[in-house]
Amino acid sequence: MVNISDVARAAGVSKATVSYVLSNDPRITQQTAEKVRKAVRELGYTVNHAARALSANETKTFGIVSPASHSNYLSALFGLHVYLMGECAARCGYDTLFIGSDGADAMRKAWTSKKVDGFILMDVCDDDPRMHLAVDMNIPTVVFGSPKDSFGLDVVDSDFNKEANRIIEFLDEEQHREITLILWSKQIFKRQLGFALRFYDDIMAAARRKSIDVHVISPDDDDADPAQIIEQALNAYSKATAMVIYNEPATIVAPQTFAKIGVKVPEDLRVMTVFPKQLTLSMKIPFASVQTDIRQLAQTAIQLLMSRVANRDAPMANVLFDFPLVVEQ
Amino acid sequence: MVNISDVARAAGVSKATVSYVLSNDPRITQQTAEKVRKAVRELGYTVNHAARALSANETKTFGIVSPASHSNYLSALFGLHVYLMGECAARCGYDTLFIGSDGADAMRKAWTSKKVDGFILMDVCDDDPRMHLAVDMNIPTVVFGSPKDSFGLDVVDSDFNKEANRIIEFLDEEQHREITLILWSKQIFKRQLGFALRFYDDIMAAARRKSIDVHVISPDDDDADPAQIIEQALNAYSKATAMVIYNEPATIVAPQTFAKIGVKVPEDLRVMTVFPKQLTLSMKIPFASVQTDIRQLAQTAIQLLMSRVANRDAPMANVLFDFPLVVEQ
DNA sequence: CTGAAAGCGCTTACAG
DNA sequence: CTGAAAGCGCTTACAG
Structure with missing residues (x-):
């Protein structure tokens, strides 16, 4: 598989320059950038995700954490949510890692292994252990549901x-x-x-x-x-x-x-x-x-999480949607 | 965050030894292994996923690729599938990356960036571009659905x-x-x-x-x-x-x-x-x-994919389930 | 049975 | 405006 050195060689520049072009660093001249982009195109280069994640310390992926367990029916709706969030996240340049069972444990592991940049917690309950984990470890996290107290975590739900x-x-x-x-x-x-x-x-x-x-x-x-x-x-x-x-x-x-x-x-x-x-x-x-409108909920959750990752110290967001009452005739 | 060097230091061994213990290498003595495990426990160490992936060239994650587009209703069922596969994969030590829109393009990117070890393609159609991609790039892939021809890819579906x-x-x-x-x-x-x-x-x-x-x-x-x-x-x-x-x-x-x-x-x-x-x-x-039984389908898909990753040259599997006809009285 | 060292493919100060 | 080099945290032949 072609790597950054191959591209650098083909473009006649250093690896650093390639990297800068890829991140749109303004210090690189148009000419150099174009040379590099051409090489990227011709060689079909894609950044190695693991290498970038290791080096840059960010994964561009979000974890979606399902609650500890739930009945068959709940799962069906849950699936739709996951799907919609995946779509929204993709549009924002994020991948979506599904964290199935074990709630807080799996979540801790995904975090300590640095597999994700943040989490969305589905169907949160009062005093949810996943919330406490997020707070204790200062993990960017958005909560789906309306717990009595979100302990400072961002919340999205309907009102x-x-x-x-x-x-x-x-x-x-x-x-x-x-x-x-x-x-x-x-x-x-x-x-x-x-x-x-x-x-x-x-x-x-x-x-x-x-x-x-x-x-x-x-x-x-x-x-x-x-x-x-x-x-x-x-x-x-x-x-x-x-x-x-x-x-x-x-x-x-x-x-x-x-x-x-x-x-x-x-x-x-x-x-x-x-x-x-x-x-x-x-x-x-x-x-x-x-x-x-679960699509709107999903989209908001993703956006809140992106903001949170960008700025951990921003004030907590609590977005409650006021959905309309529709009366069928 | 604690890393492998911290563990090595605490246990009084080298990084290599820690790594061997973590992968249960039989060459390490019980004593040494126990020392290391103790340090791991006490420090709360977790392997850095990106580092391992970069070094070992495997990610322990599977990509689930949704079809190019589908109606709202299809999505609901699709979500359930994704959910169940995530559960099964988790039980087998794999994470699950959801690949939303763009079908083959997003899939190619996930592969060339080495974000996953293989794919499960949802709702495949005849001559699906995702299948061709998988075949051309020799990607471990299991296909959900019954295309006329799977071009040698493993298939699971109902009969x-x-x-x-x-x-x-x-x-x-x-x-x-x-x-x-x-x-x-x-x-x-x-x-x-x-x-x-x-x-x-x-x-x-x-x-x-x-x-x-x-x-x-x-x-x-x-x-x-x-x-x-x-x-x-x-x-x-x-x-x-x-x-x-x-x-x-x-x-x-x-x-x-x-x-x-x-x-x-x-x-x-x-x-x-x-x-x-x-x-x-x-x-x-x-x-x-x-x-x-969509749970059974999901489980089989995961298992087939694991086998395929373990052995790319194994003969193609084509698992069709014969589900029962149930007559409500 | 264990360790020193190279290497995986990037990013990012830093120097020029 | 660009490049040489260190470093991210692992794994894995290889040597001993």
Whole structure:
């Protein structure tokens, strides 16, 4: 494989000059630069990544750290996130290293072996060990999720508070006084996942303010059949005139469940949910929904991380997106 | 950050010895090895990845190359694949580099910069430029999908031929003489994606053998509303007694579509599909389906790639999985 | 059984 | 404006 010496020889300059041209150093004259670029082109030269990383002490790659474990369903969405972040990162000249299991351990290893310049933590929970690791070792890190405290790390997520208020206000205007709320599983709550906790707190507070009665349902288990849970909720709280679903598997199966039982939405029951815009389309979720834009979230995460790498002492960023409530007619 | 010299000093040996211990070289005595390991532990040493890669000329990372472009829906599944492969690779001591857009170009760059030891190509199409690149540059590569010709590259996929036959035989036994077949979009076919082409050919051949009439429908567009397509198919071919859906978005929305129209499955219409087992559960796909195990596919891909890296001259592997047909009662 | 030394392919002060 | 040289942190024949 052709290396920098080959290029230097072909261009009749030193290795240093080649290196300077490659990094667009302004001290090099146009002429010299052009000679070098020609040689690069003709020889098909590409910088050796390991050598550059070793020498320059930066890898131009970001690590995406998955949470310790999660159910099958969560993984599907998670995958989409990873994919989108990979795309955004690529556009910014960064590669993306996927850090699968073991959360904090794998993350520490990737960092101490200098395999990445920084991390994006997926689905952070309160007091997440990965956050503590990042803080302790002063690692550029952006957090996905809404932990109670991010300990100074940059955060990006959707704004649960606004989402919850918007949902409740909409229901209040439609005069619903009794609703049922289908949440993530108890397992998720036990793991203190920020998105589950925050949304729950916010929506309950908002409902209280409007004096709306809320029947709360949280499946015992991640793998519980979401269709059954919806049916049970319908039976148990038959006087509720609206249902808020904040649970992705349940949202996905809800349309077929209602259709099967013969519940007409929204005539018989107003249904509201929070769901990624990108999937709303292909999965035909026909509810009034707050439509999360996961591409925008991904892009922001990458940008925040790039800024953080460039300046470790910049003030902490906390970007919460206020996604729109879309009401299907 | 602590490096190999620090460890050598602390253990009272040379750098070489530390390196040998780390690679479990049998020439080092137990005693020395233990001393070194102790120092490693106490100092919290981790090998610098770039240095090792530069010196040993291997990166212990695999690149996962996404196809040039694909629709939103495809991406969701794609993400799951990436995720699962990352997990499998991690278990085998490999990291996973996600190579987003630009297909062959990004792949060439990752290779010439020596960022990875090999590639897994997602969703390969006939004559895929990424395959040619891999062959031309003799890059260890495993191909996901069923191209007409893999040019000697290792292949892993499900066995479309067997799937198609199994589906048709099942329909034949149930005495269906006229069926409708909903396929991937014309865009997908135009891009010559192996899975779409192979399945289509195989199922038509099998149907011909059993003298079953097939009405074929392929949406013009990836983003066409799959629910409408199903409804149209139902209207256009009302005498068909079975429907085979080989199109993931359509499969996902099919249950709610049938429920809405009042078509009872399987009483009014036998519906068959091919769908990842892992998503069948969470998405409540209630059809007779060939259940692809994407975790197994991912694992096999990683294993094949590891073998290929270890021995470039080994005979080509072509692993096709025969996944079971599961009939929901 | 262990160590001194060369080399992997870059970047970057520093000197001129 | 350009080049000689040190150095990044490892691995690996080779010598002893």
